[in-house]
Each structure stands twice: as C-alpha cells, then as structure tokens.
Amino acid sequence: MDAFIVSCPAKAKKEHCPTCMMLGCIWQYFYSSFLRFWLKWFLRHITGKCELQRICAGYKQGALRTSQIEYSLKSSKNKVLQDAVNVKEEDVVDCVAQIMRHKNISEQKDPMFKVNLQQCLLQISGYNTLFAAVEDLRKEVFDSENEDHEKMLLNLWDLLMPSEKLESRITKQWGNIGFQGDDPKTDFRGMGMLGLVNLVFFSENYTDAARQVLSHANHPKLGYSYAIVGINLTEMAYSLLRSGALKTHFYNTVAGKPEMQNFHQLYCYLAYEFNKFWVDEEPESIMEFNTYREKFHDKVQNGGRITVPLSVYMVASIFFLETIIALFSCSNDTNMTTFQEPSLRKDGTNLQRDRQTDTYKKLWVLLWSSWSRRS
Numbered sequence: 001m002d003a004f005i006v007s008c009p010a011k012a013k014k015e016h017c018p019t020c021m022m023l024g025c026i027w028q029y030f031y032s033s034f035l036r037f038w039l040k041w042f043l044r045h046i047t048g049k050c051e052l053q054r055i056c057a058g059y060k061q062g063a064l065r066t067s068q069i070e071y072s073l074k075s076s077k078n079k080v081l082q083d084a085v086n087v088k089e090e091d092v093v094d095c096v097a098q099i100m101r102h103k104n105i106s107e108q109k110d111p112m113f114k115v116n117l118q119q120c121l122l123q124i125s126g127y128n129t130l131f132a133a134v135e136d137l138r139k140e141v142f143d144s145e146n147e148d149h150e151k152m153l154l155n156l157w158d159l160l161m162p163s164e165k166l167e168s169r170i171t172k173q174w175g176n177i178g179f180q181g182d183d184p185k186t187d188f189r190g191m192g193m194l195g196l197v198n199l200v201f202f203s204e205n206y207t208d209a210a211r212q213v214l215s216h217a218n219h220p221k222l223g224y225s226y227a228i229v230g231i232n233l234t235e236m237a238y239s240l241l242r243s244g245a246l247k248t249h250f251y252n253t254v255a256g257k258p259e260m261q262n263f264h265q266l267y268c269y270l271a272y273e274f275n276k277f278w279v280d281e282e283p284e285s286i287m288e289f290n291t292y293r294e295k296f297h298d299k300v301q302n303g304g305r306i307t308v309p310l311s312v313y314m315v316a317s318i319f320f321l322e323t324i325i326a327l328f329s330c331s332n333d334t335n336m337t338t339f340q341e342p343s344l345r346k347d348g349t350n351l352q353r354d355r356q357t358d359t360y361k362k363l364w365v366l367l368w369s370s371w372s373r374r375s
Contacts, residue, residue, distance in 0.1 A: 049110075050103045056116040063251035069120040070247075078102065085124060089257060092121045119255065126257020127250060131241055133260055138238060140193040142185045149193070152200055153184060159203035160214055178217060178226030187228060194238065195231035201264040202230070202271055209268075213275045222279055224286050233270045236297055237263065245301050270300065 047054060051072050059065035073081045080102050087095045096117050100107065107114055143149050150169075157166055160177050167173060170183045179187050188195050203210040217226035240246045241263065249266065250258040277296050283289075 050105070052099070052103065052117065053105065053110060053113055056113050056120075057110075061116075061119065061255070063248040065116070066120045066123045066251040067247065069117065070124050084121060086128065087121055087125050089122065089125050089129065092118055092125060095121060122256050123251050123254070123258070126254070126259075127247055130250075130258045130260065130263060134194065134238060134241060134263055137197060137260075138192045138194040142188040142193055142196060144183075144185055149196075152196055156196070156200050156203055159200070159207060160211060174227075176218075177214060178224070178228050178230070180225065180228060184227065187231060191231050191234045191238065195234045198234045198237075198264055198267040198271075199227060199230050202268045205264075206268055206272075209272055213271060216275050216279055222282060224278065224289065229274070229289075230271055232293065233274055234267060236293075236300075237267050237270055240301065273300075 049057070052069065055065060055068045055072060059068060070085060073085045076082055080098055084095050084099060096114055099105075099117065100114065105113060142153075154166070154169075157174075157177065164173070164176070172182055174182065174184050181187070214226050216222070217224050217229070237246075246266070250262060254262055274296055277299070278292060281292055281295075283292055
C-alpha cells in the first residue's frame, strides 16, 4: 500500500492521501481475497508448478525471492505453510520436506526447489532469531557493578581517546565523546547494553572511521553529541529491525541466517552515513536534530524497500485475466494449445467473436464453480 502512496502528491508533503489509502485498501482486499487465488489457479494449471516452485525458479537468490516466499506462506490458508514462517532453524529441513509432501513436489523433477526453499526459510527464521537476540540485549540494563559492563565502557574511551586518560570513572570528560552527564550509565537507559555494544563495535572494528566521525561531531558549528546520537541511531536500527524494514537488506547481503554481527555492522553504516548526511545538510544548530534525523530515517527506509507500484499489479492482473480469456477463446474445445485465425460466416459476422463471447461466459461459470468448491 505504501507503494501506491508514493505516487501521490501528498507523499511529498509527508501526508497520506485518504483517497489513495482507500483505493489501496480496496485493491489489497480484492487482490488477496479473490484475484490472487485465480491467478495461482491459472498459473498452476498452465505451468504444472505451485506458487512456491514458480518463485524459487523465477527469482534469483536474494530479498525479492525470500520476500515473495514469505508472503506466499503467510497468505496461504494451509496451516502447514503458515507455520513455516515461524519455523526454528533446526526444524527447517523437516519443514521443507513436509511442504514438499503437501504440495506433491518431486525432488527428482525439481531438484533445486528443496535447496532454494531451505535457504529462504533459513533467512526468514534467522531474521526472527536475530530480532529476539537484539531485543534481549536491549533489555539488558547497564550495571556499574558488572565488571564486564565497566570494562566495555572504559574500552570505548580508550579506543576513541587514546591520547587522553580518564581522571576518574565519574567525570565531565565523558562529554568529550558525547555523553550528557558525568556518568554515562544514565544515557543507556533507553537502549540498554545494545547502545554500548554498538558504540564499542564501531570503535573496535572501524577505529579510524569512528575517530573521524567523533572529530566531526566535535566541530564548533556542525557538532553534535557523538555518543548520544550513536545511541539514537541504535534505536533507529532497532526500530527498522522490529518493523521488518531491514529484511530487504539482510535477505540481500546474508545468504543464510543473519547474525548479531550483521546488525552491528548495519549500525556502523548508519553512524558513518548519518555523519556524512549531517555535514552535507549543514543544519543551523543541534536543535534541528530531530528534523534531520527523520529525513535520514526516511532516506534509509525508502532506500532498502522493495516496492512495486500498485498500477503494475493492476496491469499484471488484467493481463492475466485477458490471457485466460484469450487462451480459452482461441481453442476449439478444452485443448488450449490449438489456435486459429479469425474466421467469418457467410453473412459477414465474426464467428470467432461470438465464440469468444460464449467462451467468456463459460469461463466465469467455471471460475464461480471453483470458487464455490473452495468456499
């Protein structure tokens, strides 16, 4: 539905056009409740393959294939397929075998289907597992009595400020790397240990880049609080992960299941790119942070989204319906491979046009009877 709103002028004003939203909802309901079933039915009879097979064969490895598989499984009315979306990693092989039995898919006839579907399910289950791990780390509160927590915090200082020693654990020096108070633990309340782990990961693995970003953050005019903004960007990454907006990124970049390290690397990308974005935009003051933060958020989210304009779905659907009619109307009987040139009766009337009209009526009778059996 968001893809439909993109073409609306109201989108440029960050508004949602009520008409576009209404049309999008109507079309989504029509497509998912009626049209999608007939498209699947038609393609199954033409190709001899189920929707999952067609997706695995028709798309390359990556987000488009995995997202289509995920949508197909979620939209299915069969519980076996629905449950596959939430399958655990250790159960993926058994789940694929169960799906193949249910769909009567022969491994000999379609040997790559099993491999491709397993990979898609590993990515889907891996994304869910990753979010659970990230959520656990976010809920872990920074504890100054925890030796590991304290070591990690002090390590962050050493990585970013190697030439300056801390005078004490609680000191105003923490402001030099962007913390608000004398004790950084109060700044981790929102994101817990997830915020600190991300800051340390960036500093450990991309030390030069982290120090460069810190240098820009301490600019007298374009500066910002490095650590606080870093924690804020952790919240952005977390929100994108929770909403599913990062599926495109992880499905495209990780062949199997995404790990926690992949999430930390994403944070590093956000921290580095936000710094470039902030410097290029040249805001008047730090008071405009929320405005530019939202602009950056929209840029990241829209840049990683797979969308197809709603009009494309409509055109494709109409094309399929017209194809069904054409295939039926160009046949003598139920044989859909026999095509004939247009013919005229002796009186000049179009015989094929009348035949097409008659076939059109028969087609809808057939569709309605199939729908009744489905209901």
